[in-house]
Amino acid sequence: MNESSQETSNRVEITDEELISLTTAVKTRYGIDFTSYEKKSLKRGFARLIARNDLGSMVGLWSKILKDKEFLIKYIDDLLVNLTELFRNPEIWLKIKDDILEKLRSKPIINIWHAGCSTGEEIYTMAIVLKEQGLLLKTRALATDLSTTALETAKQGIYSKILWKKYSASYLTYYPKGNPEYHFTVNENDIVVSNNLKNHVTFLRHNLVQDSMNKKFHIIFCRNVMIYFDETLKMKVLKLFYDSLEDDGFFIIGYYDMLPEASKDLFVLYDATTRIYRKNKLNT
Ligand SMILES: C[S@@+](CC[C@H](N)C(=O)[O-])C[C@H]1O[C@@H](n2cnc3c(N)ncnc32)[C@H](O)[C@@H]1O
16 A cells, blocks of 8 residues: 555654543444554544545544544555565474474364464465365365454455466566466456465455454464554453463464563563564463
8 A cells, every 4th residue: 555645745743642632432332442552643544534535634534534434444555555465474384384384284174363364375375385285175264454444355266367477477486487377367467376275265254453353363363453453452452362272382473573572571582583472371
């Protein structure tokens, strides 16, 4: 999601007080809790909403959001940047293939959760890796996000062809002998994920801030989501991941995600290059 330079220059300044009163009102009225999101990113998100919808100021945004519930749901993606890619950071997928999946191969079922899956590119990447390793059939893959529009795109698995060259190059870095076209129908303007990958993924709306999870997973991905959260919220969400991870499971975060010092009680670093952690068993 690129911001035009005009939007950037027209950006409305939002004060801390305005931000706090708006997020508190949204929480009370709609039950969507942004009150502990990192302030700078959230202010940028609200400023984007104002610019893209010609609302002029925080007052305009305030009245639009509080009068029209559909507005916030429809434009939540402008608030939460949901950039993602197929085969983003190929070295992670190599590490997963060569190391992690080998450790999990003997399990009767492999449970995986992509928290904050956005439009689905990350989980379809995982599904491709699993399929090529002969493990897709025994995997249960859950992908969740707060944004219903992102989830709709994810379920359809149809992406613009503009990035196909980049995606193919990333895939070939991961697997030089492979053929990326094997997993997609490549049309004139778009690429469509093959049904046998789609059929193995369950997409669900889930808010990491408020919702519980009553399953255990062997791998949890939460990449580039916690960048929006303040330290207290991060710890709350990390506790949810800790409780949802099998004792021998793996927790994978994004390159720009910073874990709070206190999270050392929950997770220990497994591989620094790819930001992979394991459960800290001293805490169990
Ligand atoms: C930058 S995308 C990350 C996509 C993918 N994990 C990746 O790294 O390629 C961040 C996603 O986090 C989601 N998100 C933000 N707050 C959330 C919350 N409280 N619960 C669930 N998802 C959330 C956004 O809707 C967005 O789709």
